[in-house]
Amino acid sequence: MDYRDNYWDDESGVWFLVPKAVYEDPCNWYEDHMPWHRGSNQDWGWVHDVSSRVPLDATGIASATLTIRAWDVDSAEGEDDAIFVNSRYLGSLVGVDRDWQAVTFNLPAPVLNDLWNNAQLYVYMDIDQMLNPSIGYRVTLDNSILTIRYNTSGTAPTTVPVFRFWSPLSSSHFYTTNEAERDSILANYSSDIWTYEGTAYNALLTAGTTAARPVHRFWSPSASGHFYTISTTEKDGIIATYPSSVWTYEGIAFYAFAAGEQPLGTSPVYRFWSPLVSHHFFTMNAAEKDYILANYSSSVWTYEGIAWYAFEP
Template sequence: MKTIQVSALMTCVLLLAGAAGAQTVTINNLMNYQDNNWIDDMWFVEPGAILDHFPFCRGSNQDWGWLHDVTNSIPHGATGIQSATVTIVSWKIDVESGEDDVVYALPEKPGATTSIIRSGIELGLLKGYNEAPTTVSWSSDGQVFGYEDLWSVTTFQLPADAIEDLWNNGHLYFHVDIDQTSYDGMRATIESSLLRVTYYAPEPVTPPTTAVYRFWSPVTSSHFYTIDEAEVQNLLTNYSWAWTYEGVAYYAMTDDTDWRAAPVYRFWSPLVSGHFYTIDEAEKDSVVANYSSDVWTYEGVAFYAYPVGQQPADTLPVYRFWSPLVSHHFYTMDETERDYIIANYSSDVWTYEGIAWYAYAP
């Protein structure tokens, strides 16, 4: 077995299976509070919430579900699914008191609860904290002492018909029917759901990498990043008074040879005289749709990198900051630089926005 990616959101593992040496790639797709959407009725408990309080602790008439979408994580060249499991971490499932929380799998979100019972694939019951205990670090003001110890974990092996739906559609909907057979006040809180899918697929191809060069301008108080040697030479030759070369920021890719890679989009703002980069396609589309070109001009793909959750084990995070003071973004792989900014600048100067993407160290 060869691990080729380690991540909380997605893990890829290569296995040599069987006499024929068939390869498989396993991906992990995690859903938690970060995926909550009140319109879609998703209620993964948020950090710091009181575990036995609404809206996250829900009763028999407050059933809900979530969609695991792995469309963008299917390995290139995949020919099918070998196996799949879903693992649900939940809180205070009182099985001994008669609580029965039934989990269903469906190809799409149903229009009505009756559709779930009629057409859903019943996976089984959530396990209680005595039968399948697990540990989740939890702290919240007002929480009853000891309640933080009532976590449990349940793993369901998906049957063939659910796997077929997942392969055909690239997604699968899961629904929990809370306390299905009674209305005596039993409730359930769900922390996360992890879908693990093993595909028949070849090993990801090692991608060609290229240097991402970094410049700083004291004139515009902004940084500029490019893989274009001609752009680099132009700045060095003609704009040395405005742009200071700071070296190689990190190594990225020139294409998506590796199926886990994604384009990093580049924008230029004549309004604030700065560039903006994002790997988030939804963010890119929002900027294009909501800002005219005299505010943000889309310049195309700058390079390719790995989205959070799809990174190989030998890559490092690139951190993103936003400055409301100078209206510019800043990106760095240097943890010391990141920590210095966080420690020495307030959020109205530099706001830390998390990991932008993953790339290779210089």
């Protein structure tokens, strides 16, 4: 995290201005605080979000450290810049006069648990918490680095693209991870029958050691469309209720994550049902979902919630 991206001041709405542009001090004290600084009444807070960086085969966090690099922390003179993470006190910065110094903190077990469950670390720095009014210590930060060592199973599954087609002929979508199936459609059908729309999202070919579940695929000869579900109950209900002339079970299309079981770094895939054309539609694109909700009544497209969670394309 680079603090030079973090601005604010009352007039311009940014945290920091370049000190030299603000203070024309002949003593050049501002040069001690380049590129940015804050004073004792301007406490700092920031977030490290690692949700998109958790290994797929992670089973927990073994250890983690937070390293903060700051300029001219006069700890020997009484400056006390206290660091808190997730509301827990870690310690204070230490430094040397007129120089940069990095301080590394080991994160305690309760914070590791928070980090594993939420993938976010909330950092707060109480600048010169003893608040020496006669000196008014300041802090200049260069960067903050969160380093995490995960426990892993060593068997991370590989993600694959889920290809999306649209058929103007049947007013339905088709999804497949099979490149040969995709290529066959492209080679044998014109775009007025099947229009290739690219990658919808990424999924898994196998569950591996993850909590991924199979997404089941059905074909309806009568409706000329496919249906997909991650629900075993829904799959079993279709197989028990309908003959193959109505719904033919075609097996597992790919693996994804049920709502409530999704790992960090995944996004929801939304499900719609159209009573008008008797087909389902699935999309990860939130803008596409919102557009349908804003422009179509439920008699055209009924929103059925989150189908499953998968990975951004």
